[in-house]
Amino acid sequence: VQFVESGGGLVQPGGSLRLSCSASGITRNYYGIGWFRQAPGKEREGVSCFSSADGSTYYADSVKGRFTISRDNAKNTVYLQMNHLETGGTAVYFCAFKGGFCIAGSKEYCSWGQGAQVTGSL
Numbered sequence: 804v805q806f807v808e809s810g811g812g813l814v815q816p817g818g819s820l821r822l823s824c825s826a827s828g829i830t831r832n833y834y835g836i837g838w839f840r841q842a843p844g845k846e847r848e849g850v851s852c853f854s855s856a857d858g859s860t861y862y863a864d865s866v867k868g869r870f871t872i873s874r875d876n877a878k879n880t881v882y883l884q885m886n887h888l889e890t891g892g893t894a895v896y897f898c899a900f901k902g903g904f905c906i907a908g909s910k911e912y913c914s915w916g917q918g919a920q921v922t923g924s925l
Contacts, residue, residue, distance in 0.1 A: 835905025
């Protein structure tokens, strides 16, 4: 599975940004796609994910009510809409793939995108 991420950039506190993750090579019927972020000097943290089996989603407490994960099957693309971004510096956002249901932890994800940098807010 390969991903191409896009949509990163500079954003002001309170602003919005939408990240895109275009996937290719997914052959499994049931899988999870996760969004993670990593700020300089910090561990990678799970932000959101969804499971293709039942459409269930997960959001970290820090982004609930502000971020929305969605997908466009026709375009093989997963989105992360980020609203009301808070002051927080810089982070690189990654999308990742795992078989089965999605989880918040990153260790079971086996394919990762190259990352999209978001500067100014989290």
